[in-house]
Amino acid sequence: MKNVFSKLTRRQMIQLAAAGIAAPAALALTGCSTTGRKGAGNVVVIGGGFGGSAAAKYLKRYNPELNVTLIEPNKEYITCPGSNWVIGGFHEMKQITHNYNAAKKNGINVMHETVASVDPDKQVIKLASGKTMAYDKLVVSPGIDFKWDVHAGVDENTEKFLPHAYKAGDQTLLLRDQLQSMRQGGTFAMVAPPNPFRCPPGPYERVGMVAHYLKQNNPTAKILILDQKNAFSKQGLFVEGWELNYGQMIEHVKLDDGGKLRSIDVKNKTIDADYGKVKADVINYIPPQKAGKLAVATGLTNESGYCPINQQTFESTIHKNIHVIGDACIAGPMPKSGHSATSQARSCAANIVLAMAGQEPISAKNVNTCYSLVTPDYAISVAAIYDFQDGKIVSVPGSGGVSPMGAAPDVRKMEAIYTQGWYNSIADEVWG
């Protein structure tokens, strides 16, 4: 006789135990399994990034009877986390590239298609290929889109010449190549975006990675950051790390001190800011951001450009049975990060499964963890725990926060090791 437990997941065993069922016997009576009462149905997830891939996985985990479909146009997903390390020249694209083979193995119906439109009233998705699909619940995780109409001189074609590299892939390689081709003693200028935007520490980790490359290969070069805001994530720690590791190579100009951008002359690689005119050798213009195109097209956004949601279940407050997670949603103080999106995906998946079983919503705390490298051996972090109170996501008082200032090199080194450890773990959670 085979051990019937071997096929059970840990959670199924715990559920059986919680129901007061003598576990070995219960399994012999397979007609009485726990899954029947949860209800089957069609749940579609659009977007195969951190949020969407995690949502599909946890929907199937929390209710294996569900038909879960993941629609993602690309066969591979390249993460933004880790892409700065590629730009810094010490990490490979293949290390940040993932596929959907495991999702298929986990029982998720993966469709590499483009969504043409969503009809929220009829609950039907139309694909670019002409196919249509009905859903009971829809999860939309479209990430961000860029606003090209805020600054003079730029448009959608600008990225071909001045890579934003804020969606990883060819853009990452283009920026890396421009950095590596830069003349000795040249200027790398970054225009950092206004709030709110994807990955608040992302531009500043990138600056460290660019400096790391330049220190070895172009030590007289300069980095200039023209910031479209007055303060940034982990600012004290970044500045401390930059000065310690790169001396005076990096200059940061905040919005009110001259950072404010007037226009960019793409052809002549010249930035006009309150600071003055800057002729740069490489310009990394990171545009202002809004929710991904599908969210806008489906009418899920409000005047902020992002999607208002029930902050417990992540169901849109505009369209019933559509949930929005990740960078596109308005999740109170949660930053737009891969870790936040993954946490939201779990909360959203659990509450979809509960709703379909006719049970009340639950809230367990959401989490963000974000490591940033300053050098490959020097990292800093921010952590936060979020509760759901009075209808809103709020930070738990006294929890979270950033790494200590002035920490010893071994602490920074340890956090650098954990940076890679975090990446490997969350990538396996989401795409494994």
Place this chain on the structure above:
Amino acid sequence: MKKVLLPAAGLILATALPVQAVERGELLANSCFSCHGYEGRLANATIPTLENYPASMIISQMKAYRDGTRTGTIMDRHAKGYTDEEIELMAKFIGKQGQ
């Protein structure tokens, strides 16, 4: 190999109360996966995995991080976000049970 007692099981099942389709403790514990491995498992992990970590130690160490009796690089900051009840619920779904 344990013998299965079908009639007894049938009685228990007939009186079992409905279970939450997803429990809060599981949702809490699944937060650990992002850094400590899905199901507490990860090949070549640099952050300690939790699959074989005794549940009782998850409780004692989370409280120690939270209360400042154990220092950490980041776990002290995380642990401060949870109550005793949440830590105990979490530990039912991650780590080695019964230890």
